[in-house]
Amino acid sequence: MIGPYYRPQLTSMLSITHRATGVLLGLVGAPLLLLWIIAVSRGPENLNSLYALLASWPGKLLSLALLFSLCFHFCNGIRHLIWDTGRMLQIDAAYRAGYVVLATALISTLVLAGVLL
Amino acid sequence: MSEMRNPLQRAKGLGSSKSGLPHWRAQRITAVTLLLLIPWLIWSLLQLTGAGYPQAAAFIADPINATLLILVLLCMLYHAMLGLQVVIEDYVHHHGLSLLLLFAIRIAAAAGMIAGVVHILKLVLGA
Numbered sequence: 001m002i003g004p005y006y007r008p009q010l011t012s013m014l015s016i017t018h019r020a021t022g023v024l025l026g027l028v029g030a031p032l033l034l035l036w037i038i039a040v041s042r043g044p045e046n047l048n049s050l051y052a053l054l055a056s057w058p059g060k061l062l063s064l065a066l067l068f069s070l071c072f073h074f075c076n077g078i079r080h081l082i083w084d085t086g087r088m089l090q091i092d093a094a095y096r097a098g099y100v101v102l103a104t105a106l107i108s109t110l111v112l113a114g115v116l117l
Numbered sequence: 118m119s120e121m122r123n124p125l126q127r128a129k130g131l132g133s134s135k136s137g138l139p140h141w142r143a144q145r146i147t148a149v150t151l152l153l154l155i156p157w158l159i160w161s162l163l164q165l166t167g168a169g170y171p172q173a174a175a176f177i178a179d180p181i182n183a184t185l186l187i188l189v190l191l192c193m194l195y196h197a198m199l200g201l202q203v204v205i206e207d208y209v210h211h212h213g214l215s216l217l218l219l220f221a222i223r224i225a226a227a228a229g230m231i232a233g234v235v236h237i238l239k240l241v242l243g244a
Contacts, residue, residue: 023204026197033190034233040177041236044170074155077148084145112159116166 010098011091018076021069029066060117067112072105140199147196154189177240190233198226 039046053059079097082088088097161182165173176182201222209215 019200019204022197022200026201030190030193030197031229033193034229037177037186037190037233038236040170040173041239047170047173070155070159074152078152081145081148081152115163 010102011094014076014098014101018073018080021073024065024069025073028062029070032066063117064109064113067116068105068109071108071112072101075101075105075108140202144196144199147192147199150192151189151196154185154192157185158189174240177237178243180241183237183241187234187237190237191230194226194229194233198222 036047036050039050054063079088079101082097083094088094161176165176177186202219205215205218205222209218
């Protein structure tokens, strides 16, 4: 998709964002969930230092990025699963669903960030 | 699921890959499972925000929570491994490096699954 004649389009942008958020969730998000489980298992000191790390401002920035990635990948994943059934493959339907995904992901990120972070 | 490619296609070797369907199917099965379990995980973590160690330990020690947490962790790591595999196959063109990375994500996913199950069971059994 990258080249001198490429014009940014919602469909391809959401597609590459799905991959990017998936990579972030796979390389950082899932290991963080595992780290939380291990920290709980190892005791209060471990868990509290993990929480302190996440409460620092780089930790909050990372948490926000992970939260958005999760919300986006979750919503756009539903769009992909609908496509897998052969539905909503027309250009206008794919665009409409794309805008719904983007709006839902942003709103749910803000709501969850407000409560969690 | 039964074989979806007909014998002639298989004999002619048509298609970009000879083993894409199981990968595709596993990616979707884990996706649907995560679709159901991620809301539960988020809801549970919301209950634990502001709470300290005792609440978190009690949460994981509950057998039903532990079962769901193991399920979500295994599906997540497997789904992530399948996704990262596609990304590596698409963007890493050096054959040796590609093989090394594919090996690494498999070992990492397996290790993560084992570590997660062991630590969750430790909390459930109070060992």
